[in-house]
Amino acid sequence: MESKNKTSNKIPDTIVYAVSGHGTVVSEGGKKRQKLAPGDFALIPAFAEHQEANDGDEEVVWVIVRSGKDPVVENLEGWS
Numbered sequence: 001m002e003s004k005n006k007t008s009n010k011i012p013d014t015i016v017y018a019v020s021g022h023g024t025v026v027s028e029g030g031k032k033r034q035k036l037a038p039g040d041f042a043l044i045p046a047f048a049e050h051q052e053a054n055d056g057d058e059e060v061v062w063v064i065v066r067s068g069k070d071p072v073v074e075n076l077e078g079w080s
Contacts, residue, residue: 017064022060029049
């Protein structure tokens, strides 16, 4: 079950926490892949383009936390 959502943090830092399942945070234009297992997290700095991806067959449950009073997130097209 492949699921990808490419975003760009315009202001806030983001923390992605894996509650269950195994997923990947992709960054640097697809060059860097950080695998996340349950209990793992990734810190994504402000202005960094990234994707949360499910490359496996199991469902992944993420908790995504963004800093700032009014975080701005932009979904981007054309990167897989």
